[in-house]
Amino acid sequence: MKAVVLVGGVGTRLRPITETIPKPLVWLMDRPSLDHVLDHLSSHGVHEVVLSSSYLESTFHAFIEARHGDPRITWITETEPLGTGGAIVSALDRLGDEPFLALNGDILTDLDLTAMIALHRERHAAATIALHHVEDARPFGLVPTDAEGRVLEFREKPTERVPGDVNAGTYVLEPAVLRSWPSGTNLSIEREIFPALIAAGHPVHGFLSDAYWLDLGTPRQYLQAHFDLLDGRVGGASYPAPFVADGARVHLRAHLGRWVVVGRGAEVGPDAEIDDSVLHPNAVVEAGARIVGSILGPRARVGAGATVRDCALAEAASVEPGATLQGERVSAGRRVGGSSKDPARPM
Numbered sequence: 001m002k003a004v005v006l007v008g009g010v011g012t013r014l015r016p017i018t019e020t021i022p023k024p025l026v027w028l029m030d031r032p033s034l035d036h037v038l039d040h041l042s043s044h045g046v047h048e049v050v051l052s053s054s055y056l057e058s059t060f061h062a063f064i065e066a067r068h069g070d071p072r073i074t075w076i077t078e079t080e081p082l083g084t085g086g087a088i089v090s091a092l093d094r095l096g097d098e099p100f101l102a103l104n105g106d107i108l109t110d111l112d113l114t115a116m117i118a119l120h121r122e123r124h125a126a127a128t129i130a131l132h133h134v135e136d137a138r139p140f141g142l143v144p145t146d147a148e149g150r151v152l153e154f155r156e157k158p159t160e161r162v163p164g165d166v167n168a169g170t171y172v173l174e175p176a177v178l179r180s181w182p183s184g185t186n187l188s189i190e191r192e193i194f195p196a197l198i199a200a201g202h203p204v205h206g207f208l209s210d211a212y213w214l215d216l217g218t219p220r221q222y223l224q225a226h227f228d229l230l231d232g233r234v235g236g237a238s239y240p241a242p243f244v245a246d247g248a249r250v251h252l253r254a255h256l257g258r259w260v261v262v263g264r265g266a267e268v269g270p271d272a273e274i275d276d277s278v279l280h281p282n283a284v285v286e287a288g289a290r291i292v293g294s295i296l297g298p299r300a301r302v303g304a305g306a307t308v309r310d311c312a313l314a315e316a317a318s319v320e321p322g323a324t325l326q327g328e329r330v331s332a333g334r335r336v337g338g339s340s341k342d343p344a345r346p347m
């Protein structure tokens with residue numbers, strides 16, 4: 001089985017973390033989140049993957065060079081962003097004639113892909129869409145199905161809070177039904193391709209499961225994914241809580257709460273206190289600083305005695321000693337707090 005992993009988004013909602021790192025390469029626990037996706041695919045028998053993007057392309061090349069083993073990766077450069085559908089259609093000539101998987105590269109899930117592929121074959125579906133039940137469908141849009149599980153339509157985001165099944169961003173697709181769309185054009189799989197397949201009478205099925213599922217799209221959701229992994233709520237993953245990566249240095253007098261991740265090469269000084277937060281590789285928290293509900297990007301630094309609450313600091317951003325920051329997003333390489341004239345932006 002082959003797969004296309006969609007990695008070409010610009011990650012607006014996760015800014016400023018995604019200013020220098022595309023969302024699929026932002027670290028999740030001990031490795032880039034794309035590694036988790038590729039390992040999950042490999043565990044379900046996927047041995048070849050196509051990735052494409054036009055955003056921060058060189059960072060993907062470094063990732064692909066560093067990654068070894070299954071699955072084998074083919075890279076396609078998008079000269080313009082092709083959208084979720086365009087990226088899939090434009091990869092068709094690398095995918096052969098068998099059904100393949102396509103998935104969003106920014107989702108943490110333990111979905112049973114083997115069972116999903118089996119259902120797709122059993123129903124002779126043109127497309128099978130993983131569905132996830134939510135109590136509030138407002139951020140997503142609904143995907144209603146009939147009694148046999150056949151998808152009826154893609155509904156716009158509801159304005160009222162209603163429960164329902166939503167698109168979980170993982171698909172099994174038949175290449176033959178996608179060949180009528182032109183390669184190299186921008187298309188949305190959700191707004192253009194699926195509605196057209198349904199309207200043309202192709203069998204599009206839903207695969208509803210109670211698998212763990214979380215879109216890593218916002219700082220809050222990104223932190224939640226870590227808390228759930230630390231809590232053992234994601235199948236196939238197990239981490240001690242708090243999680244301190246190899247090569248991180250945490251002073252004996254520092255306090256780490258249970259929902260904390262300290263990345264490779266990160267440093268936490270004496271009397272620093274950290275709760276509900278994630279430190280990326282080589283981030284530094286100096287003596288006596290207090291960090292709560294925050295993301296510290298790679299090489300970000302919080303000065304001695306500073307307080308950082310509900311903030312996201314991009315790569316190499318820094319907070320001056322003694323400063324207090326609440327609900328701010330600090331761009332890559334910026335220095336804020338104290339006498340700085342370089343203001344942060346609200347979260």
Ligand code: GTP
Binds near residue numbers: 081084104105
């Ligand atoms: P936001 O800007 O915060 O909405 O994030 P995003 O840019 O990642 O967009 P969204 O979450 O809607 O994208 C869903 C998935 O499709 C993600 O895995 C993206 O990486 C991917 N994606 C979005 N646009 C493109 C594109 O133009 N090309 C490719 N290859 N993938 C895309």
